[in-house]
Amino acid sequence: MIRVLFVCLGNICRSPMAEGVFRKMIHDERLENLIEVDSAGTSDWHIGKSPHKGTLSKLAEFKVSADGMVGRQLTVKDAGDFDYIIGMDAENIRNIHNLFGDHDHQRVLRFLDLTSHQKDVPDPYFTGDFQETYDLVLEGCQSLLELIKKEELSK
Template structure:
């Protein structure tokens, strides 16, 4: 739990250039449209340091722009163990990254990280697949999945934190 009254969300994938910045951008716009931008803190990170300091993948940014999501202000960073304590929601894109987050967490916080797709149980997939080595369709699928989960995440935050 954060020390302030502002609920916080951290989206996590491997390199922080495809899936987690896509989720960051989609959720950011959803929060802005709900007029809650000053009431919810949003960030994204990667479990690996491959792309620290870099912008999101060009293909991810192009796919996002076709749906009017902006990602050009995002910069990749690596998740830190203290992020797990600092953020209210620590959301992994897949099981491998969830396991890494759990291993970084203090024992009392091991159950805090969750799969992002747990907010879209009807979607039928629990992991957001990494589109990095695939074609354009993979980036569209990521957007579809993120959009399916983002609204339910926002409703959960409203219910639990914003009353």
């Protein structure tokens, strides 16, 4: 089983949006028995809370389920539990590496480095632009799925 973890600051906007979109892609391609997905935040601000209403609204608009999603904080244990750990921005990547320390992980990637954008996913909690975030998440998830299919599933 290939395990993917999306990480943002609070685990209520970007990372649950990516989790939902990626989960749908996995389902649509009938890869649920090969790939598992989750999300987490680097902060403890929203532990146990549902995704932001803007994220829920955007996911519902595109018929993407948010069932079962609740905020959780990234832990050192995640370094060993996940094959791909995807940070939404450079600050998340720094926080992931700082937390993991000696348990550093080869597959910590900044999400949009998988695309031609090579930038951070803006946080809609601050920008209010959930559509921009959704569009970038969709593109990043497509690129990540292609990478996993090429590197992991073609073996």
